[in-house]
Amino acid sequence: xxxxxxxxxxxxxxxxxxxxxxxxxxxxxxxxxxxxxxxxxxxxxxxxxxxxxxxxxxxxxxxxxxxxxxxxxxxxxxxxxxxxxxxxxxxxxxx
Numbered sequence: 483x484x485x486x487x488x489x490x491x492x493x494x495x496x497x498x499x500x501x502x503x504x505x506x507x508x509x510x511x512x513x514x515x516x517x518x519x520x521x522x523x524x525x526x527x528x529x530x531x532x533x534x535x536x537x538x539x540x541x542x543x544x545x546x547x548x549x550x551x552x553x554x555x556x557x558x559x560x561x562x563x564x565x566x567x568x569x570x571x572x573x574x575x576x577x
Contacts (some may be wrong), residue, residue, distance in 0.1 A: 483496070483498065484498075485497070485498045485499070485501035485502070486498070502555075504551070529559075
């Protein structure tokens with residue numbers, strides 16, 4: 483999800499002001515400020531979900547290849563519509 487996203491109806495914007503901040507940096511800042519970290523059961527962070535598996539995979543990649551998260555984030559910020567697998571943008575069947 484982009485740091486600033488308009489919903490499909492076009493009437494709301496979703497803002498993610500910390501999209502470029504590492505989770506570990508947020509946790510360290512919260513601890514330094516004495517802020518509680520409140521678990522969210524609404525966002526898919528429960529144990530056993532695919533989101534947790536992908537997070538573990540990214541953590542492993544980052545440990546083995548430092549900077550991997552930044553590379554992925556940068557790549558996702560440079561996607562062009564023609565690179566997406568969207569049949570409304572390109573006739574894949576006709577290629």
